[in-house]
Amino acid sequence: xxxxxxxxxxxxxxxxxxxxxxxxxxxxxxxxxxxxxxxxxxxxxxxxxxxxxxxxxxxxxxxxxxxxxxxxxxxxxxxxxxxxxxxxxxxxxxxxxxxxxxxxxxxxxxxxxxxxxxxxxxxxxxxxxxxxxxxxxxxxxxxxxxxxxxxxxxxxxxxxxxxxxxxx
Numbered sequence: 001x002x003x004x005x006x007x008x009x010x011x012x013x014x015x016x017x018x019x020x021x022x023x024x025x026x027x028x029x030x031x032x033x034x035x036x037x038x039x040x041x042x043x044x045x046x047x048x049x050x051x052x053x054x055x056x057x058x059x060x061x062x063x064x065x066x067x068x069x070x071x072x073x074x075x076x077x078x079x080x081x082x083x084x085x086x087x088x089x090x091x092x093x094x095x096x097x098x099x100x101x102x103x104x105x106x107x108x109x110x111x112x113x114x115x116x117x118x119x120x121x122x123x124x125x126x127x128x129x130x131x132x133x134x135x136x137x138x139x140x141x142x143x144x145x146x147x148x149x150x151x152x153x154x155x156x157x158x159x160x161x162x163x164x165x166x167x168x
Contacts, residue, residue, distance in 0.1 A: 013153070013155050014153070014154065015153075016151045016152065016153035016158070017036035017037070017153075018072055018150070019034065019073045019077060019078075019081050019150045019152050019157065020036065020050075020070050020071055020072050020073060021033070021034060021077075021080060022035050022050050022052070022068065022069070022070055022071070023108050023109040023110075023111075024061055024062050024067050024068050024069070025066075025067050025107045025108050025109065026066070029092065030109045031058050031061040032095065032096070032109065033056065033058055033084055033085070033086075034081045034082075034084040035051065037050065037051035037131075038051075038070055045138075046118075046120075046137070046141075047135060047136065047137055048070060048118060048120075048135075048136050049133050049134065049135050049136070050068065050070060050133075050134045050136065051131045051132070052131060053131055053132075054127060054130060054131055059132065062122060062125075062134055063122065063125075064122050064123070064124060065121065066121070066122050067107055067108035067121060067122075068106075068120055068121065068134060068136045069106070069108035069117055069118065069119045071109075071114040071117050072114055072115045072117065072118075072149070073111075073149075073150045074113055074115045074148050074149065074150060075148035075149060075159040076148075076150075076159075077150045078150060079098070080098060080099055081150070083098055099113065104117070104119040104140040105119055105139040106120060106121055106139055110142055113144070115143075115144050115148070115149055116141065116143050116144070117141065117142040118136070118141055119140040120137050120138040120139050120140075121136065121137050121139060122136055123137045148160055148161055
C-alpha cells in the first residue's frame with residue numbers, strides 16, 4: 001500500500017522537532033543548511049543521524065569521512081534558520097557572517113550561541129528515496145549553560161522560553 005505524499009507530510013508536520021544548523025568545512029569553504037530531521041542513534045559510541053535532501057546543491061559538501069556539526073538553535077535562532085534554509089537569498093558567506101562561530105575538534109563551524117553543538121565526522125551515508133541519511137560519530141560536544149530552544153511544529157517556529165538549569 002502506498003501512502004499519499006500530502007497526507008504523510010501533513011502528519012509529519014505534527015511531529016515537533018528541534019531546529020538545527022548543520023555545518024561542514026568543505027574544500028570550497030564553510031557550508032551549512034537548516035534541518036529538523038536529526039536524531040540520536042546511540043550514546044555508545046556517541047552517534048547521531050541527519051537527513052539531507054540528496055538533490056540539495058550542498059549534498060556533495062557532506063561526504064563520508066568529512067566533518068559535520070549539528071548546531072541546536074536557541075529560541076532566538078529563527079532568523080538563522082531562515083537564512084540557512086536559503087529563504088533570504090544570502091550567499092553562504094553572508095549566512096555565516098550573521099553569527100559568531102568557533103571550531104572544536106573536527107574544524108566544522110560551531111555556532112557560539114547554540115544551545116548544544118555536536119561536532120563529529122560522517123561515518124556512513126545511506127540513500128533512501130529523496131534523502132541521504134548521514135551518520136555522524138560525535139567527537140566533541142559544546143553546551144550552553146543557560147539555554148532556550150526553538151522547535152518547528154505545524155510548519156511554524158515555536159520558542160521554548162523555559163531556561164535549562166545547569167545541573168552542575
